[in-house]
Amino acid sequence: GNSVTQMEGPVTLSEEAFLTINCTYTATGYPSLFWYVQYPGEGLQLLLKATKADDKGSNKGFEATYRKETTSFHLEKGSVQVSDSAVYFCALRGTGNQFYFGTGTSLTVIP
Amino acid sequence: EPEVTQTPSHQVTQMGQEVILRCVPISNHLYFYWYRQILGQKVEFLVSFYNNEISEKSEIFDDQFSVERPDGSNFTLKIRSTKLEDSAMYFCASSDQDLGNTEAFFGQGTRLTVV
Numbered sequence: 001g002n003s004v005t006q007m008e009g010p011v012t013l014s015e016e017a018f019l020t021i022n023c024t025y026t027a028t029g030y031p032s033l034f035w036y037v038q039y040p041g042e043g044l045q046l047l048l049k050a051t052k053a054d055d056k057g058s059n060k061g062f063e064a065t066y067r068k069e070t071t072s073f074h075l076e077k078g079s080v081q082v083s084d085s086a087v088y089f090c091a092l093r094g095t096g097n098q099f100y101f102g103t104g105t106s107l108t109v110i111p
Numbered sequence: 112e113p114e115v116t117q118t119p120s121h122q123v124t125q126m127g128q129e130v131i132l133r134c135v136p137i138s139n140h141l142y143f144y145w146y147r148q149i150l151g152q153k154v155e156f157l158v159s160f161y162n163n164e165i166s167e168k169s170e171i172f173d174d175q176f177s178v179e180r181p182d183g184s185n186f187t188l189k190i191r192s193t194k195l196e197d198s199a200m201y202f203c204a205s206s207d208q209d210l211g212n213t214e215a216f217f218g219q220g221t222r223l224t225v226v
Binding site: 004031032034036041042043044045046049051089091093094095098099100101102103104 | 114115117144146148151152153154155156159167169202204211212213214215216217218219220
């Protein structure tokens, strides 16, 4: 079946630190992979996506590469800002309608 | 920028009562979804809806739950006879396509607390 395992939080980093949030998946077929972000009081917003192996999704300085050989889609950012404080969700979508989400990782960036 | 809106943002209800969670999807979207997240757990799929009928549902979505698109703009989730374990954040989502590589747009969620 389909599932996503995400690095547990919470994560606290200083401003300008390097961020990695690990995400691995199990899927039948060839899913698309997504990172969503939820800022306080807001909905889940698409951060980036990758639809096939070796694709790299990127947005707002965040990147993630679809690695089929390691079934991973780790989120990275070279220099985080206070405004990046949010909850980050890794997700996959297979051939059906459903998204399969991880538990979410809370990130707090301190000045 | 178009967005999915959900009301209310927080709902407190007594066990055994019925609640209706409301969502206004993005206006030109055709596919609608409900998800929920129990505190500390994964975001779980409940149901998808297209062309005025359920297209897929999870095993969570039993007879206690129902969805409806009563007019051209609203999409509702009704929970009958609520239980303590229904307490969760409920997310509505919509998309314009049903392809695996298409993202869904999510609302800000309704936090349901059953007491």
